Amino acid sequence: MRELMARLTAAKAAARRLAILSDEARRDVLLRLAAALRTRTPELLEANAADVSEMPEGDPRRDRLALSEARVEAIAAATESVAALPDLLWEELEARTMPSGISIRRVRVPLGVVGCIYEARPNVTVDVAALCLRTGNVAVLKGGKEAARTNAALGALLADVLRAAGLPEATVTLLPPTHEAAEALMAAEGLVDALIPRGSARLIEAVRRQARVPVIETGAGVCHVYVHEDADLALAARVIDNAKTRRVSVCNALDCVLVHRALQARVPELLAPCRAKGVHFHEAPEDWGHEWLSMNLSVRVVDSLDAALDHIARYGSGHSEAIVTESPEAAERFRREVDAACVYVNTPTSFTDGGEFGLGAEVGISTQKLHARGPMGLAALTTYKWLIESRGALRP
Amino acid sequence: MRELMARLTAAKAAARRLAILSDEARRDVLLRLAAALRTRTPELLEANAADVSEMPEGDPRRDRLALSEARVEAIAAATESVAALPDLLWEELEARTMPSGISIRRVRVPLGVVGCIYEARPNVTVDVAALCLRTGNVAVLKGGKEAARTNAALGALLADVLRAAGLPEATVTLLPPTHEAAEALMAAEGLVDALIPRGSARLIEAVRRQARVPVIETGAGVCHVYVHEDADLALAARVIDNAKTRRVSVCNALDCVLVHRALQARVPELLAPCRAKGVHFHEAPEDWGHEWLSMNLSVRVVDSLDAALDHIARYGSGHSEAIVTESPEAAERFRREVDAACVYVNTPTSFTDGGEFGLGAEVGISTQKLHARGPMGLAALTTYKWLIESRGALRP
Numbered sequence: 108m109r110e111l112m113a114r115l116t117a118a119k120a121a122a123r124r125l126a127i128l129s130d131e132a133r134r135d136v137l138l139r140l141a142a143a144l145r146t147r148t149p150e151l152l153e154a155n156a157a158d159v160s161e162m163p164e165g166d167p168r169r170d171r172l173a174l175s176e177a178r179v180e181a182i183a184a185a186t187e188s189v190a191a192l193p194d195l196l197w198e199e200l201e202a203r204t205m206p207s208g209i210s211i212r213r214v215r216v217p218l219g220v221v222g223c224i225y226e227a228r229p230n231v232t233v234d235v236a237a238l239c240l241r242t243g244n245v246a247v248l249k250g251g252k253e254a255a256r257t258n259a260a261l262g263a264l265l266a267d268v269l270r271a272a273g274l275p276e277a278t279v280t281l282l283p284p285t286h287e288a289a290e291a292l293m294a295a296e297g298l299v300d301a302l303i304p305r306g307s308a309r310l311i312e313a314v315r316r317q318a319r320v321p322v323i324e325t326g327a328g329v330c331h332v333y334v335h336e337d338a339d340l341a342l343a344a345r346v347i348d349n350a351k352t353r354r355v356s357v358c359n360a361l362d363c364v365l366v367h368r369a370l371q372a373r374v375p376e377l378l379a380p381c382r383a384k385g386v387h388f389h390e391a392p393e394d395w396g397h398e399w400l401s402m403n404l405s406v407r408v409v410d411s412l413d414a415a416l417d418h419i420a421r422y423g424s425g426h427s428e429a430i431v432t433e434s435p436e437a438a439e440r441f442r443r444e445v446d447a448a449c450v451y452v453n454t455p456t457s458f459t460d461g462g463e464f465g466l467g468a469e470v471g472i473s474t475q476k477l478h479a480r481g482p483m484g485l486a487a488l489t490t491y492k493w494l495i496e497s498r499g500a501l502r503p
Numbered sequence: 504m505r506e507l508m509a510r511l512t513a514a515k516a517a518a519r520r521l522a523i524l525s526d527e528a529r530r531d532v533l534l535r536l537a538a539a540l541r542t543r544t545p546e547l548l549e550a551n552a553a554d555v556s557e558m559p560e561g562d563p564r565r566d567r568l569a570l571s572e573a574r575v576e577a578i579a580a581a582t583e584s585v586a587a588l589p590d591l592l593w594e595e596l597e598a599r600t601m602p603s604g605i606s607i608r609r610v611r612v613p614l615g616v617v618g619c620i621y622e623a624r625p626n627v628t629v630d631v632a633a634l635c636l637r638t639g640n641v642a643v644l645k646g647g648k649e650a651a652r653t654n655a656a657l658g659a660l661l662a663d664v665l666r667a668a669g670l671p672e673a674t675v676t677l678l679p680p681t682h683e684a685a686e687a688l689m690a691a692e693g694l695v696d697a698l699i700p701r702g703s704a705r706l707i708e709a710v711r712r713q714a715r716v717p718v719i720e721t722g723a724g725v726c727h728v729y730v731h732e733d734a735d736l737a738l739a740a741r742v743i744d745n746a747k748t749r750r751v752s753v754c755n756a757l758d759c760v761l762v763h764r765a766l767q768a769r770v771p772e773l774l775a776p777c778r779a780k781g782v783h784f785h786e787a788p789e790d791w792g793h794e795w796l797s798m799n800l801s802v803r804v805v806d807s808l809d810a811a812l813d814h815i816a817r818y819g820s821g822h823s824e825a826i827v828t829e830s831p832e833a834a835e836r837f838r839r840e841v842d843a844a845c846v847y848v849n850t851p852t853s854f855t856d857g858g859e860f861g862l863g864a865e866v867g868i869s870t871q872k873l874h875a876r877g878p879m880g881l882a883a884l885t886t887y888k889w890l891i892e893s894r895g896a897l898r899p
Contacts, residue, residue, distance in 0.1 A: 122842075123816060126839070126840070127839050203861055205860070205861055207854070207859060209850055209854055209859070211860055211861070216842075218872050219842060300872050300873075301872070301873055315715070316715060319711070319712060321871060321872070321873045339895075342894070342895040345895055345897060346895060346897075353898055420519060438892075443522070443523050444519065444522070446522065446615060446888075447888065448888060448889060449888070449889045450888055450889070450890050451891045451892070452890075452891070452892045452893075453893060453894055453895055454892060454893040454895070454896055455898065457897075457898040458603070458605055458891060458896075458898050460898075463601065463605070463898065464601070464607055464889065465601055475717060476614050476615065476697070476717070477614075477696075477697055477717045477719070477873060477874040477886070478873040480887055480888065480889075481888070481889050482889075490872040490873070490876050491876055492842075492843065492846055492876065492877070493844060493845045493846070493860065493876075493877050493878075494838050494846050494848075495845060495846070495847045495848070495850050495854060496834075496847070496848045496849065497848075497850040499738040499741055499850070500850055500851075500854075501745040501851060502745060502749055502851060502853040502854050502856075
């Protein structure tokens, strides 16, 4: 534990250095990282093969864990695209001079030390490191046991890149894949400015409950499409299909269709595209509020827009919710009254994504309301400080 | 506990109503509240006198607890001034149309349910309720045992005001002043969107450690003034004096003066105004990092700007830090390298305050980096949602 705390203390110290690094220097280290990923692909694949060989055939995590030349190239390209994003630091967010004689500016700065606890995917290691470097943050990463060798190889590569760039190795700290390391990170009050869990609902829940440092939650989405009585049925069927079947395993995938009673006889028509792709439908109340993440879908007939709003307030998770309607009034009520990160009109929930929202890079999809909500871009990795100046103004 | 959870559930339900209340209706309820405080001052003072009579003479909390006609009038006037602040809700924070055909808007909305755990001051009850009402939030308040009768009287008054305005009583929920109520509030995952502890360092620490709902921390400030070698000494002496002695019990009060070694012989001159007012000086290293909240002040001579920056990084609490210098370069390094909510040049830390910063109302002074940092205005009680619209755009 002492060794872990020493590493977290070193990370905090490195944050002072990172915060004042120029935009050019931050971009430079990302380009070096991309180049190193390409030239050192063989050693990464070798370490990864050793990890993969220990995972049982048929384990669904095997695909998440496995690297290939193409995947390493994709990671390198993603790193370059993060380097190409505009710099956010020192942006002036507001400025004024007060009657007291003080001038005040609020400027954007890095959070400092950003922690991440994740599971098998090794691309998260580079991804989070790159997003943090771009925004002047130190990254402290705790990956899964399954990816131990791959992450060790990535860690060695990162250390070399940082050394060559003249930066402290603690700029990106890879903690051992142990429970003890996760505990240290969650308890590191004063050393970690934000902790982002990435992975299964169980992991996120454990971090939320245990962490004593500030957490940015990402995760579960119980998403609805409500088809209002005046909906364009062909449009509604397409929206339902895209929201459900585009990718069933992601958090923005549709879990429950609510249909106005006036359209009860048309339900088969609304669900026809999904049915043709093999989606199973569920009408039992015990399935309401269930996040399927599979080719399953709950269906409920409701009496009114109000009933749909009540259902969503009770069973939704505040992630992504959609209405299909021709009525501007119904659309406006839905937009105003649904308490969710993303509220859609005549558009499928599958668009909830940093790229689709034009955010450049996606840090994750926040399911909380403080700091950031919904898809998070690089700005979610920043905070601000107030700069105050005068010639000896005194407060009465 | 079941009764407490039922009240928190009712608060969550009321949040749906509050979120869609018009600006006019929100202002109206605040004006009704101010009027009721004035007409019902006698019953408030009677309840308060009973609370005060049970507190031992000489207890420092007695002054915080005691109401008078003038104090109730000040609370009513503050409520009116919150009503007069501009509305923030539904402000469009960004908007764009994407190549996919979806249009995206990000608009400001209330947090939902804001909890507050506080101690003896009964003005906090009205203050937090007013700030929450202005921003369309439901408030759940847990005051101290010492103010039980005063808060009960305020609760009855608030319930009458809400009923007269046609709002659910759960719009402002006053929980009993019990440990059990605090525990319920801290554990109310999914029902409380943000919890703000207001009061002693011990209270804030307890909430931070125990809460499973998102917390906005306010609190401790270990504040420094660093006098650089080229400082205007008369200006520095005034800045130190104002930062230290304006009000010693507040979080922005000065705790430690750092003086460049070149000015060692001039230290008495720098401290003369403070000395004249009876401040005691401390040079022992064990006092570094101590928040005095009294007429005491640490003093340290440092070798350089770098040494001052190191001291502040190690002993500061990230609240308010100041430099006195004639050098634009030294000022810029200090502004960039000090990791604190408020960084001052030639200006005392006593200005760290929502009013002095032009924020209208002050929700508190955040000592964290997520969501809000430093003095928080009404915007800290809001979040946003993404509104997405198209005519059946599908994600490939």
